[in-house]
Amino acid sequence: MNRLQRYDQNVFSIADLQREGTKKLSKMVGEYYNEGAMDLLSMNDNVAAFDRVRLRPRVCIDVSQVDMSTECFGAKVKMPLGFSPAAMHGMAHDDAELGTSRAAAKAGCNMVLSTWSNHSIADVVNAGDGYGNAYGQQLSMVECWDTNMHMIRNAEKAGCAALVLTVDCAYLGRRLNEYRNDFTLPEHLTFPNLPPGINPYNFVQSDPRTAYDRAFTWDKVEKIVKSTSMQVYLKGILTAEDALLAAESGVHGILVSNHGGRQLDGAISTFDALEDIVAAVKGRIQIHFDGGIRRGSDIFKALAMGADYCWVGRIPVWGLAYDGENGVSLALKLLYDELLITMALCGCSKLSDIRRSHLARLRGDGTFAKL
Ligand SMILES: Cc1cc2nc3c(=O)[nH]c(=O)nc-3n(C[C@H](O)[C@H](O)[C@H](O)COP(=O)(O)O)c2cc1C
Numbered sequence: 001m002n003r004l005q006r007y008d009q010n011v012f013s014i015a016d017l018q019r020e021g022t023k024k025l026s027k028m029v030g031e032y033y034n035e036g037a038m039d040l041l042s043m044n045d046n047v048a049a050f051d052r053v054r055l056r057p058r059v060c061i062d063v064s065q066v067d068m069s070t071e072c073f074g075a076k077v078k079m080p081l082g083f084s085p086a087a088m089h090g091m092a093h094d095d096a097e098l099g100t101s102r103a104a105a106k107a108g109c110n111m112v113l114s115t116w117s118n119h120s121i122a123d124v125v126n127a128g129d130g131y132g133n134a135y136g137q138q139l140s141m142v143e144c145w146d147t148n149m150h151m152i153r154n155a156e157k158a159g160c161a162a163l164v165l166t167v168d169c170a171y172l173g174r175r176l177n178e179y180r181n182d183f184t185l186p187e188h189l190t191f192p193n194l195p196p197g198i199n200p201y202n203f204v205q206s207d208p209r210t211a212y213d214r215a216f217t218w219d220k221v222e223k224i225v226k227s228t229s230m231q232v233y234l235k236g237i238l239t240a241e242d243a244l245l246a247a248e249s250g251v252h253g254i255l256v257s258n259h260g261g262r263q264l265d266g267a268i269s270t271f272d273a274l275e276d277i278v279a280a281v282k283g284r285i286q287i288h289f290d291g292g293i294r295r296g297s298d299i300f301k302a303l304a305m306g307a308d309y310c311w312v313g314r315i316p317v318w319g320l321a322y323d324g325e326n327g328v329s330l331a332l333k334l335l336y337d338e339l340l341i342t343m344a345l346c347g348c349s350k351l352s353d354i355r356r357s358h359l360a361r362l363r364g365d366g367t368f369a370k371l
Pocket residue numbers: 032033034046084085086087114115116138166235257258259260261262290291292293311312313314315
């Protein structure tokens with residue numbers, strides 16, 4: 001028998017982890033994490049888009065060693081996967097972002113911390129100390145420039161390698177579960193990354209320190225790039241047009257993302273968006289990807305379509321909900337094994353072997369054809 005290891009009695013895939021993790025959450029918290037905006041079209045299509053593409057394996061290639069290592073945010077990492085910013089890991093488990101950080105670091109993955117995290121960026125970076133992975137700080141720009149700069153300087157001080165500006169959030173998406181469940185912030189949670197004096201329980205558009213900057217334009221992107229030593233990424237790019245503007249603005253890269261379907265419902269799935277963006281950017285800046293990844297083969301498909309690095313938002317939350325830090329580690333072990341097997345069975349012994357020609361797309365007549 002040469003089967004890979006069994007890590008848990010109940011969880012053998014991310015689908016199992018979602019089911020088992022969600023069982024441990026209240027309806028209000030579970031739906032906050034698992035749902036998105038309006039009718040969940042984009043959220044569900046992010047997942048479905050991967051199934052519209054199949055794999056074209058190559059055989060009789062030496063895959064006795066499979067190397068998944070790559071570089072991201074200037075760090076050499078063990079696999080092309082990291083954690084996207086997701087607010088309030090503390091609602092899923094008391095380990096919160098510290099547990100997520102430890103699991104990421106041990107597995108050689110990068111992590112981007114949400115502005116709305118329940119631990120400070122300094123503590124989250126320290127939790128992963130010694131493993132060599134890198135961290136990013138996510139920032140949703142607000143009207144008050146001092147507040148934005150406070151977040152940026154804090155991240156620099158903590159040793160963050162990247163600043164991830166979320167640009168799909170001028171208005172918050174209509175997340176119907178939050179109305180239906182009368183979503184309220186649990187009172188034990190703190191938000192230490194926010195500047196002092198801001199009450200997280202009272203976020204209002206009338207206070208410039210908490211009001212999203214709805215006039216955030218490309219000139220401000222350039223200003224941010226000039227104001228920090230960190231690599232700057234724009235998160236929430238879905239079109240080739242904006243990817244090209246991003247390349248001209250001086251950012252290090254973009255994150256092709258639709259916020260996991262939590263913002264503009266009906267927006268194109270991120271996997272469908274990727275192809276045009278890759279073709280337009282032609283290697284000028286880094287292209288990162290998130291949305292709908294639930295298996296190692298999804299990571300493989302995104303890389304084959306031209307992504308440089310992949311991120312997941314909900315998976316670490318399901319891991320935390322299931323078993324704190326251990327649950328997050330479990331998720332990463334599963335994804336590592338799945339990606340390794342997919343690469344090996346497609347004849348790829350390193351990431352640069354993964355190509356578009358490994359993909360076949362569903363055609364109108366129901367068959368799959370080489371891309
Ligand atoms: C519960 C939750 C909270 C999130 N909070 C943030 C956030 O604070 N900032 C942000 O830029 N994106 C946020 N996102 C979006 C994620 O960064 C990411 O784009 C998305 O989860 C990717 O899709 P996936 O969950 O299918 O992997 C959040 C997503 C979820 C599920």
